[in-house]
Amino acid sequence: MIEVENLSKTFKVYHHRKGFFGSFVNLFSRKHRIVEAVDNVSFSIKRGEVVGYLGPNGAGKSTTLKMLTGILVPTSGSVRVNGYIPHRQRKENAKHIGVVFGQRSHLWFDLPVQESFELLQRIYRIPQVQYNQNVEMFDGLLNIGEFFRTPVRQLSLGQRMRADIAAALLHDPEVLFLDEPTIGLDVVAKARIRQFIQQINTERQVTVVLTTHDLDDVEKLCKRVILIDKARLCFDGELAALRRLLSTERILSVDYAETYSDISIPNAHVTYREGNRVQYQFSPEEISTADLIGAILQRFKIVDISVQDPDIEELIKTVYEDNRALEQKLTETTAIDLTNRDT
């Protein structure tokens, strides 16, 4: 369905001189630096998968999506979506994909939702029967009927997002790209959109690729996650595998009875300290939980102590912060986690 091989994108970022004279000079000489937005990324996604494409801000998520949707031309590498090369067969590709950018609406700002939809019907040449069926179904799932005649500019963020997602699916695309579909939404609206995506995926076999910062989205929707950081792919596998892989690192929280200046413990490092509350991160392979607690009790007086597995947000943070450690772990455990990845 989606094949990405050695995909890279570099941008030239120009240095702009300021002021009147500066802008004149800009016309003739422009200094630039090369920014690698996506660097040698490869993955493949099968029909019907829901994949979370994750990474911190500026990691290259949106750039990748823009190359998959034909908005940007890759610098090198190859992309195929439904067999089409998006930037060369942009129009063909566009007929078979749906795109939603959370930050921006693809609808016509000053038109009512209904007229926007009718315009899309004309643009995509959607047969009337199919159009009616889809609108009816989306109304049932997303309640778009309640604001069907309201101009897009007057919609609330949640309504707009519902309208945008429905609009992206009117022409029955095989792949749906969602760039932060739940950004800024309240809990109810988020839940509704997640449920909808899930339903579309199971009922229509729509392949979904979504980027998000909301890890609830990932937990609820995605079996598989692809992590990228600093333009590079750093994990591709099942969410469960990622958690297994990283949850070897555990966290011990301690409330000390007094303020100690030196609280360092061998084989455990302090990740958080505020007042007398301290968090240690440790790997059970290096020091067992019992030994660590023992070492602490030996030296300090404590009020409370607890051990926890890091939640997914923490996990992903560690991935971003400590890319190299992960890579090392990945090479050790590749056999388990990456062999079942087909191409």
Add this chain to the structure above:
Amino acid sequence: MHHLSLYLHFVKLRIRSQMEYRFSFLFDLLSQASISVIDFFMIALLFNRFKELAGWSLWEVGFLYGIIGVCFAVAEMIGRGFDVFQNSVVRGDFDTILIRPLGTFFQVFSQDFLLRRVGRFSQAFVILLIANSQLTISWSFVKVGYLLVSLVSGTCFFVALFVIGATSCFWTIQSIEIVNIFTNGGVFMGSYPFSIYRRWFRHFFTFIIPLACVNYFPALFLMEKVVPSGVSTLGVYLAPFAGFLFFGITMLFWRWGVLHYQSTGH
């Protein structure tokens, strides 16, 4: 056919939304028309003093003015999408265009339609009619056909200038102001017979930016004026096609520019 019906639908929607504010629309229409009346009034004042300019009478110049005015007004009306394209790039709206299964050129073209340029159009058209009534042009089928082709071609010429400005946004984000020198400045320059300008200037605006082909050469042909030395008669016959050629080249430039689109906020 699909594209034509889509275009008409888009235009209908644009016109409807512009008519929503009826008073402001009418006011714009009137102010547009009166500003351009003053424009021509300035030319008339000049002739009050000199009677003729390089062998051209007031109404002969009025004919020149009328043709270029009509072309520019229509170009502004239909080429608005390219004229304000800078905003689309800055806001990232061009992303939306790229995810639709239609050509980018077509979509930008049909994005906007500036109805209130009807004011400017009608003013130029009226001057063209008056000039015609004051002159004794022997109209024939060939000449009417030639004029119509010239008007369409001249409109293409100005739209092409907007396209050049729009295409530059793919690299600079901001539209290059220099294009305005050729659009607004072009109308001003084209309102006078080209024979008054210097040689290099005439050549530049014939072979590089074919402004002279919009109205000067057509006016020579239609009014059967003596073709100045150095101008080939064949060139005068072919002049109305320059606008189409220029338009075609800018379309290629546009296609190439789209490949360099960097989007925003990666």
